[in-house]
Amino acid sequence: MTRQELFEQILRKQSFLCVGLDPELSKLPQHLLQCNNPVLEFCKAIIDATHHYCIAYKPNLAFFEALGPDGLRTLTQVLAHVPPGIFTIADAKRGDIGNTSRLYAQAYFECFGFDAITVAPYMGEDSVKPFLTFPGKWAVLLALTSNAGSRNFQFTPQEDGLPLYEKVIKQSQQWGGHANALMYVAGATHPEELARIRELAPQHFLLVPGVGTQGGDLAAVCHYGMNEQCGLLVNASRAILYADQGVHFAQAAGQAARYLQRQMQAILKERGLG
Amino acid sequence: MTRQELFEQILRKQSFLCVGLDPELSKLPQHLLQCNNPVLEFCKAIIDATHHYCIAYKPNLAFFEALGPDGLRTLTQVLAHVPPGIFTIADAKRGDIGNTSRLYAQAYFECFGFDAITVAPYMGEDSVKPFLTFPGKWAVLLALTSNAGSRNFQFTPQEDGLPLYEKVIKQSQQWGGHANALMYVAGATHPEELARIRELAPQHFLLVPGVGTQGGDLAAVCHYGMNEQCGLLVNASRAILYADQGVHFAQAAGQAARYLQRQMQAILKERGLG
Numbered sequence: 001m002t003r004q005e006l007f008e009q010i011l012r013k014q015s016f017l018c019v020g021l022d023p024e025l026s027k028l029p030q031h032l033l034q035c036n037n038p039v040l041e042f043c044k045a046i047i048d049a050t051h052h053y054c055i056a057y058k059p060n061l062a063f064f065e066a067l068g069p070d071g072l073r074t075l076t077q078v079l080a081h082v083p084p085g086i087f088t089i090a091d092a093k094r095g096d097i098g099n100t101s102r103l104y105a106q107a108y109f110e111c112f113g114f115d116a117i118t119v120a121p122y123m124g125e126d127s128v129k130p131f132l133t134f135p136g137k138w139a140v141l142l143a144l145t146s147n148a149g150s151r152n153f154q155f156t157p158q159e160d161g162l163p164l165y166e167k168v169i170k171q172s173q174q175w176g177g178h179a180n181a182l183m184y185v186a187g188a189t190h191p192e193e194l195a196r197i198r199e200l201a202p203q204h205f206l207l208v209p210g211v212g213t214q215g216g217d218l219a220a221v222c223h224y225g226m227n228e229q230c231g232l233l234v235n236a237s238r239a240i241l242y243a244d245q246g247v248h249f250a251q252a253a254g255q256a257a258r259y260l261q262r263q264m265q266a267i268l269k270e271r272g273l274g
Numbered sequence: 275m276t277r278q279e280l281f282e283q284i285l286r287k288q289s290f291l292c293v294g295l296d297p298e299l300s301k302l303p304q305h306l307l308q309c310n311n312p313v314l315e316f317c318k319a320i321i322d323a324t325h326h327y328c329i330a331y332k333p334n335l336a337f338f339e340a341l342g343p344d345g346l347r348t349l350t351q352v353l354a355h356v357p358p359g360i361f362t363i364a365d366a367k368r369g370d371i372g373n374t375s376r377l378y379a380q381a382y383f384e385c386f387g388f389d390a391i392t393v394a395p396y397m398g399e400d401s402v403k404p405f406l407t408f409p410g411k412w413a414v415l416l417a418l419t420s421n422a423g424s425r426n427f428q429f430t431p432q433e434d435g436l437p438l439y440e441k442v443i444k445q446s447q448q449w450g451g452h453a454n455a456l457m458y459v460a461g462a463t464h465p466e467e468l469a470r471i472r473e474l475a476p477q478h479f480l481l482v483p484g485v486g487t488q489g490g491d492l493a494a495v496c497h498y499g500m501n502e503q504c505g506l507l508v509n510a511s512r513a514i515l516y517a518d519q520g521v522h523f524a525q526a527a528g529q530a531a532r533y534l535q536r537q538m539q540a541i542l543k544e545r546g547l548g
Binding site: 022024060062063065066067068069070071072073075076091093094095096097098099100101103104106107108111112120121122123124125126127128142145146147148149150151152153154156157158159164167168171 | 296298334336337339340341342343344345346347349350365367368369370371372373374375377378380381382385386394395396397398399400401402416419420421422423424425426427428430431432433438441442445
């Protein structure tokens with residue numbers, strides 16, 4: 001999916017919501033545990049209930065690998081249930097030496113058919129570049145993550161006084177990381193830094209986790225991070241998936257997604273994108 | 275496997291060789307492509323030919339994920355073929371927010387039964403800690419990798435003048451990363467930095483990739499990196515797997531592994547560990 005097509009989806013649905021699919025067995029509604037494949041049934045019901053309100057789904061690979069050898073098969077079945085036109089992100093945080101990153105890119109873009117994959121920057125240029133060479137596909141590079149551990153290395157001033165996450169954003173743009181192939185992860189828990197990230201990458205889409213359970217604020221994220229093509233994919237996972245953990249989980253998830261979509265619609269309108 | 279048990283394996287086999295299992299379909303011997311599962315047959319033959327000469331196997335997850343939904347099943351079949359007593363490392367370079375890293379740890383330690391998993395440090399403390407809490411299991415944290423891209427961020431001086439990889443080594447030891455739960459990746463392509471890493475982590479095992487195809491030198495690695503319990507797992511992948519790409523690939527792989535084991539035996543003897 002191109003950047004223009006993504007923008008058109010945002011305008012059409014009046015939403016920039018990404019639903020994170022993190023199906024943890026211990027958190028699934030009890031009644032689903034009798035199914036043959038509870039995770040698949042859960043994800044399908046979540047997709048059915050939310051797809052009108054979101055423009056992207058982001059399955060986190062950990063939750064599928066935790067299912068063992070059949071986990072990736074379940075993942076393909078979940079993906080097959082995503083309606084056409086919705087952007088799909090493999091939240092995999094991969095990255096390895098060049099020849100190995102190329103294999104990861106082939107796996108997620110070609111074999112599983114994702115539109116995007118999250119990528120970790122620690123191993124540098126040759127670990128990131130292979131993800132940038134598939135037309136219409138996207139690398140989503142970790143820049144400033146939403147978790148507490150983001151304070152350990154990402155904020156550390158480098159020799160030029162700038163924090164590591166800024167260096168990641170600057171350097172990656174020199175590796176062919178233009179705004180049609182690369183996005184950045186920028187956590188909602190650091191809203192003021194979003195302004196700086198937007199300055200360094202005015203055109204790039206930002207994938208923003210951390211709204212909801214992790215405490216990030218949607219209005220602040222949009223205030224600091226939105227650009228003229230929206231430029232944001234705001235992710236919510238647990239706040240939607242586990243809005244209710246009983247028999248009405250899907251209905252509650254739909255309501256939670258709709259609630260976020262309505263807030264997004266109001267913000268888009270305010271920005272002249274309504 | 276405990277550190278003491280690992281050391282005993284090294285003494286017994288007179289080897290600290292780790293064989294990286296990176297089975298790329300395009301590089302497999304032609305005659306295997308007729309098999310029902312060429313990657314499985316290839317890995318089994320490589321294990322049969324090399325297990326006397328190595329103490330560890332390190333399947334890289336990219337090469338199994340590239341097989342699609344059945345890739346993880348093939349991985350479990352490969353693991354089932356590893357003889358008892360051999361250390362197994364999931365080269366997965368995982369790392370995510372705390373609750374998600376916990377799932378990755380459960381997946382690789384409990385579900386797939388690996389002894390160790392490689393972990394990326396960019397997301398900091400809560401992304402690494404969950405891997406350190408499984409008795410007898412190991413996180414192998416990326417510190418200084420063997421690839422060209424290691425120059426982009428890992429060597430960058432921090433505000434105190436020390437490079438990022440040193441900060442990773444220092445901080446991770448404060449997160450419960452003692453020498454019985456944590457190892458570091460330290461590339462053979464940076465032999466002189468191994469001395470500094472050994473200074474910062476005198477007791478920790480180092481997983482050293484980059485000998486062979488990537489150009490690292492075994493003698494230099496041992497000169498700078500060895501400690502009184504050896505403290506090294508030196509990995510070779512392509513130099514063993516693809517020593518010969520014809521019908522005699524397994525025999526050639528065995529010879530390549532044996533050649534490295536003999537060199538290691540001589541070094542251990544020199545160090546009084548023979």
